Amino acid sequence: MKRTALAAGAVAGAALLALTACTPRDADDADVVGDDFEIVDAQPAGTQAVDEVTWAIVEGEPATLNPAASANLIIPNLCDNLLSLQPDFSIEPGVAERAEFVDPVTFVITLRDDVTFWDGSPVTADDVVYSLQQNTNPASQWYGAFALVDPDPTAGIAATGPNEVTVRFIAPDSTFRDALAGQGGAVMQKAFGEANGAAVGTPDAGLMCTGPFELQDGGWTPGSEIVTIANEDYWNGAPLVGTLTYTFVSDGSTLATALTQGEIDGAINVSPGSRAVFEGDGAGSLTVGHSTASYSFGPASATSAAANPKIRQALNLAIDRDQYLETVVNGLGYVQKTIVPEFSFHSMEASGTYQEGYDALAEPEVDLEAATALVEESGEDVSRPLVVAVPSGAKEFQQTAAIIQSAGKQIGLDIRIDEMQASDFGALFYDPSKREGVDFVATQGYLETPGVLGYPSLFMLPPEMGGIFNWSGYENPEVTEHLLAARNATDPETAAREFTAAQEVFAPDMLQVTLAGTYQLTYLSDELTGVTTSIAAYSSPWALHLGGK
Amino acid sequence: MNVLTRTVLGRLGGMLLTLILASMVIYSAVLLTGDPIAALAGGAKPTPELVEQIRAEYHLDDPVWSRYWQWLTGAIQGDFGRSFVYKTPVVSLVGPRFGITLQLVLLTVLLILVFGVGSGILAATRGRVVDRTIAAMTSLGMALPTFVVAILLIWVFAKSLGWFPVYGEGEGVWDRLWHLVLPAISLAVLFIAYVSRVTRGSLVAQLHSEHVDTARVRGIPRRRIFGVHVFRNASPQILAIAGTTIAGLFAASAIAEVAFGLGGIGSLLVQAAARADLPVVQIVSLLLVTIFVVLNAVADLISAIIDPSSVGGGRTS
Numbered sequence: 001m002k003r004t005a006l007a008a009g010a011v012a013g014a015a016l017l018a019l020t021a022c023t024p025r026d027a028d029d030a031d032v033v034g035d036d037f038e039i040v041d042a043q044p045a046g047t048q049a050v051d052e053v054t055w056a057i058v059e060g061e062p063a064t065l066n067p068a069a070s071a072n073l074i075i076p077n078l079c080d081n082l083l084s085l086q087p088d089f090s091i092e093p094g095v096a097e098r099a100e101f102v103d104p105v106t107f108v109i110t111l112r113d114d115v116t117f118w119d120g121s122p123v124t125a126d127d128v129v130y131s132l133q134q135n136t137n138p139a140s141q142w143y144g145a146f147a148l149v150d151p152d153p154t155a156g157i158a159a160t161g162p163n164e165v166t167v168r169f170i171a172p173d174s175t176f177r178d179a180l181a182g183q184g185g186a187v188m189q190k191a192f193g194e195a196n197g198a199a200v201g202t203p204d205a206g207l208m209c210t211g212p213f214e215l216q217d218g219g220w221t222p223g224s225e226i227v228t229i230a231n232e233d234y235w236n237g238a239p240l241v242g243t244l245t246y247t248f249v250s251d252g253s254t255l256a257t258a259l260t261q262g263e264i265d266g267a268i269n270v271s272p273g274s275r276a277v278f279e280g281d282g283a284g285s286l287t288v289g290h291s292t293a294s295y296s297f298g299p300a301s302a303t304s305a306a307a308n309p310k311i312r313q314a315l316n317l318a319i320d321r322d323q324y325l326e327t328v329v330n331g332l333g334y335v336q337k338t339i340v341p342e343f344s345f346h347s348m349e350a351s352g353t354y355q356e357g358y359d360a361l362a363e364p365e366v367d368l369e370a371a372t373a374l375v376e377e378s379g380e381d382v383s384r385p386l387v388v389a390v391p392s393g394a395k396e397f398q399q400t401a402a403i404i405q406s407a408g409k410q411i412g413l414d415i416r417i418d419e420m421q422a423s424d425f426g427a428l429f430y431d432p433s434k435r436e437g438v439d440f441v442a443t444q445g446y447l448e449t450p451g452v453l454g455y456p457s458l459f460m461l462p463p464e465m466g467g468i469f470n471w472s473g474y475e476n477p478e479v480t481e482h483l484l485a486a487r488n489a490t491d492p493e494t495a496a497r498e499f500t501a502a503q504e505v506f507a508p509d510m511l512q513v514t515l516a517g518t519y520q521l522t523y524l525s526d527e528l529t530g531v532t533t534s535i536a537a538y539s540s541p542w543a544l545h546l547g548g549k
Numbered sequence: 550m551n552v553l554t555r556t557v558l559g560r561l562g563g564m565l566l567t568l569i570l571a572s573m574v575i576y577s578a579v580l581l582t583g584d585p586i587a588a589l590a591g592g593a594k595p596t597p598e599l600v601e602q603i604r605a606e607y608h609l610d611d612p613v614w615s616r617y618w619q620w621l622t623g624a625i626q627g628d629f630g631r632s633f634v635y636k637t638p639v640v641s642l643v644g645p646r647f648g649i650t651l652q653l654v655l656l657t658v659l660l661i662l663v664f665g666v667g668s669g670i671l672a673a674t675r676g677r678v679v680d681r682t683i684a685a686m687t688s689l690g691m692a693l694p695t696f697v698v699a700i701l702l703i704w705v706f707a708k709s710l711g712w713f714p715v716y717g718e719g720e721g722v723w724d725r726l727w728h729l730v731l732p733a734i735s736l737a738v739l740f741i742a743y744v745s746r747v748t749r750g751s752l753v754a755q756l757h758s759e760h761v762d763t764a765r766v767r768g769i770p771r772r773r774i775f776g777v778h779v780f781r782n783a784s785p786q787i788l789a790i791a792g793t794t795i796a797g798l799f800a801a802s803a804i805a806e807v808a809f810g811l812g813g814i815g816s817l818l819v820q821a822a823a824r825a826d827l828p829v830v831q832i833v834s835l836l837l838v839t840i841f842v843v844l845n846a847v848a849d850l851i852s853a854i855i856d857p858s859s860v861g862g863g864r865t866s
Contacts, residue, residue: 060820063634139599202636222635223642223820224812247810249716250820254810257703258716393823423825430600 036331037288039519041534042087046547050528052243053546056255056267061223061248065215066201067186068134071141071448073268074226074246075183077541079209082109082128082185083177085539087532089290089450090347091181095123095210095235099180104490105169107176113163115235117189118214125159130190132157132167144457144466145179148172148487172488174495175451182449182539212239212544240530240547252395259284259523266524268537272329273395284525288332289533291520292341293446295328295400296512297388298459299439300428302473306386306439310378311413312510317371318407321364321516328399329518336517337361338507339455343535344447350496354452357500361507364514371411385414388440389428392419400442400515435471444518448538452499456483459511460502472511479506556853560846571838572624576617579830607633620831630828634821639832643814647836649718650813653736653805654798656729660737661744661794666787668741669748673756674775683745690742695801699735699808706731716810732805740794747790751783758782785852792848796841 062072067079084094093099098110115123135142136149136156150156150168160166167176179185188200192208199205203220213228220226226246232238247264249255256274258264260282270278270286278286299306306312321335336342338361345354375382388404390397401417408415418438420428427434428441435441447454461467461483462475482502489495522533530545531537604610608619623630629639672683707715719728755761756779764774803815814833821829 063824064636199636204637221645222632222637223646223817247717249810251807251810253700254703254716254808257708258810261707261711261715263714263716422823430597 039290040287041289041536042532043287043524043529045545046240046528046530046549048548049240050242050546050548052245053241053265053528053543054245054247054263055543056249056259056264057246058249058255058267058269058271060250061226064201065207065220065226067183067188067209068137068140068142069201071183071538073537073542074228075186076211076537076539077213077244077543078207078211078215078228079183079186079188080115080211080541081181081183081539082187083181085181085449085536086347087289087534087536087540088347089343089534089536091178091450094181095187096180096185099177101172101177101490104172107167107169108160109165109167109180111163111165112235115187115210116233117192117208117210118231119189119208120233121189121191123187123210124190125161125163125165127190128165128187129157129159130193131186131188132165132184134188134193135184142179142182142184144454145175145182145184147466148176172490174487174489174492175453178449178451184449210235212236212541213244234544236544239544241543244543244546262525265528266522266531268520268522268531268533268542270521270523271396272332272518272521275330275332278521278523284523284528287522287524287531287533289520289522289535290343290346291446291518291535292344292448293444293520293535294336294339294341294517295396295442295444295515296339297400297404297440297442297515298469298510298512299472300389300435300441301439301471304386304439305378305380305382305384307472308378308380309509310374311380311386312513313508314371314374314378314411315404315407315413316364316510316513317367317374318411319364319403319513319515320366320407324400324403325516327403328396329516332521333516333518335364336514337363338503339459339512339514340452340503341447341517344450345452345496346450348450348452348496349492353493353496353500357496357503360500360504368410375411375413382413385416386439387416387418387437388442389418389420389425389438390442391422391425393422396444397442403515404440404442429469432471446535446538448535453483453487455512456499456502456506457487460506470511474509474511476505476509478502553853557850560849564842564846567842568835568839571842572621572835573617575831575834575838576620577613579827579834629832632821632826632829634824634826634829639828642817642829643832643836646812646814646817649811650799650802650806650815652725653729653732653802653811653813654795656726656733657736657740657798657802658795660733661740662791664737665741665744665791666748669745669787670752670780672745672749673752680749683749687742687745690738691746693738695735695739695804696808698738699732699805702731702735703808718811728809728811732802732809732811735808736798736802736805740798744787744791744794748783748787751786752779755779755783781855784855788848788852788855792845792851796844799840800837 057073059072062070062074064070065075065078067075080095082094082096083099084092086092095112095115096109097112100108102108109128111123111125111128117123133153134140135146136151137143148169148171150170155168157165157167187210189208193200196205201207203222206215206217206220212231212234214231215226215228219228228244230239230242249258249264252271252274255267255270256277259267259270260277262283266284275286299312301307325331325333337358342355342358345351348354386408388401390401398419405415405417424434428438457466458469459467460470460474460479462480463470465480479502482498486495486498486502489498520533520535520537522531524531527548528546529549530547532540532542608616620630631638632642635642668683672680703715706713713731714728717728719725761774761778764778800815802813803819805811806813806816807819814836818830818833821833
C-alpha cells in the first residue's frame, strides 16, 4: 500500500524491500532532461569488493527495524519482500517465484525453495503465513493493504503446501499484489518472531530475515549506529560490501560537508537545498532518480473556508509552480498535476490508460484574476485568517508555507503560518483536537510501491471507508464508487479505467493542492557505484550491487 | 562540628533538595510539552484502538503524581525506564553517550583553563598593550556564539585546510582526540573569554590591595607575592566561575555535538526532545541538573578549602 509519509516526526515511510532479482541496468536507464541533469534510476553494478561502507540516514535513527511497523532505508537491505521491486518500479519475482490471483478472491504464493534466513534455516510456508499475518494487526503500516483479506485467521492466510501460501479475500483486490513488493510482503522468521514478540526489530532483539545484509546481535547501538554485515549465502548472490554501517546525521550542512569530504560514503534523500555543494568539487557525485515524492497541502477542517474547493482552487491558481520548484527544491523537481504521481503507474500493466488520464488533467497555471473571482464566488468569510501548519525546522516547509502565504495575499486570503514541533505535527494526523484552529496542513509524501489508490483512498473516501485523512468531510458518491470499483477490479485495464474516472472528478476538487513532484537525490562517493537511485530504494535492497567501480 | 564539615553537610542537604525539586519540575514540565503517542506508535499513524492500547500500557491516563511516584521509586532502584522510541532501557542509551560528552567537556575544560586563566594572568601582569590586545580578543570571543565558531572552524580547518574531520567520534584514543579538537574549541571560545575576564579582574583587584602593597614593601619576591598573595586570594572567584562554566558545558555541548555529528548526551537530548521520547528527556535533563549542582558544590568546597574565610565563620588572617 502507499502511504503519505508525513514529514518529519510522523514520517515513517513504509519501506518494503523487494529483492532485486536482476542486476540494475546500465545507464541506458537514463533519460536526459534539459542540459541540467539526467535521471538515473539505478547505477551500474559495482565490480570490486569493498570492506566497509558508511552510509548516512538522513531521516534520523529509526525507532524500529520491524518491517511491519516502520519504513526506512535500512530495512530494505535486511529483509526481503515476497516480490522484487525494480528500480523502474516494475515488479519481478523474488522470494516468491510466483504470486498471482488464481480466481478473483484466491491468491496463491509459490516460494523459491533455496531461500534461507541468516541463521541458515530455510524459509517455509509457515514463516510466510506468520509474516503476512503481521499486517492484519491494525498497528501494521500495511493494514490497509490487507483490508480485504478474509479476517478468519485460519481461512484468510494459510499454508497450502510446503512452499505454497494461499490468501483468501472477501472481495477482489487489485492492489494486493503491489503490496507484496513492499514491506507488506516482508519475510520474517516465525520462530524468531514468536520468541521475541513486540521486541522484534528493536535494538535489543534485532531481526531474523533473509536479506543481503545481516543485523547481528549488538549490531545496533541505539543513538549511534547500526552495523550490518554481508550475508554470504544470499539467494540472489552475496553483496560486494563486507560491512555496511548506518550512521544518523540530522543536520543538513554537517551531512553535506561530511559527504563531500568523503567522511561518509553516501546518503539517499539528501537535501536539494545543498545542490550547489553536492555538484561542486567533492568526494562524490549527486545522482537524480525518479520518485513518487511530492509536496502538497490540504484542508484540516470540515468547517473552515479551507474545506471549500473554490478556496483551494483559488490558491492553486495563485501559486507559481516554477518559482516553487526553484525556491524549494533548487530546480530538482517537476510540475505534478495531481496527488497521484506519474512514476507510481509508470511500469504498471495498464500504464497507457493511467497516462492518458493524467495527461487529460489541467496543467497548473497562474491566473490571479480567476483566482480572486473564485474567492468571491466561494461565499466564504475571508476576513478570518487561515492557518497553515508545517513542521518546524525544515527549510523546505518554511518556504512552502511562505509561498502559500504570499499567494494567498495576492488574492485576498490572509494566511498565517503555524510551525509545529515534530511531535505536535505528527499528532495532527491522529488526534482531531490537535487540528482545531488549523485550516491547512502542508506535507511531503511518497509512495513506496507501485499503485495509484493509496492517496485517493486516504484523502477522498469517507472516513469509515478508509479515508482517515479526509478531514474536510469530502464525499462524492461518484468518486467513492469508481475508487471502490478500481480496487475490486479483477483485471488491470478495468482498474485503470475506474481510477481515471474517479481522478477526473477528484483532481479538480484539490483535496490536496499538489505543489511539486520531487526527485530522489542520492550522493555517493566516486569510488563506489551500484545503488538503486529511484524511490524503489524504499522497497528493494538498494545496496545489493553496491561496490567499487 | 567544624566549619568545613558543617559546610559539606549543608551543601549535601541543599543538593538533595534541589535535585528532588528539579526532578518534580522536570517530570511535570516534560509531560506538559509533548504528546508521546507518536513516539510510542513508532511513527505509525495510530488508529484510535492503538492509541487506547498505548495509553493503557504506559499509564498515560493516571494522575501525574502517581506516575511521578512510580518513576521516582523506579529511578531509586536503578530502573530509569525505557525509551519510548527505541524501547530499550534509558540507561543503555545514556551510558555510552555520556562518555563522549565527558571527553569533550574535559578537553574543553583543559582549553578553558589553559587559555582562559593563562590569558587572564597575562592581561593582569604584562602591561597595557598585552592587556588591551587580550581585552579586544575576549570581546570578540564573547560575541561569537558556539554555532558560529563551529561553522567557521569547519569552514577553515575541515573544508579548506582539511586538517580535521568534520563528523563523528573516531575510534581509538588519538583518533578520538583528533575528532574532538574542533568541537572542543568551538565550545571553549566563549568560556575562555569569560574566564579570562574574570581572572584578570580578580587578579587586578588583588594586585592593588593593601596586603600586596605591604608584601611588596617588605621586599618579598614578586613571584612569591603573586603565588601566595595574589593568585591564591583571587582563586576562589576564578574557581567559582570556572565551576559554573564547566557545569554549564555539559548542556552547552549539545550545540557542538549536533554541529560535528558527535553522539553525546547533548545531541541525544535534542533528538529525544524532537521525538517526544519523554523518559530520555527526563533522565538526560535530570542528569544535567545533577552535574550542575554537584560541580558547583565541589567548586564551593574547593574554594572553602583554599580560603576558609570565604564560607564565613572563622577568619584565618
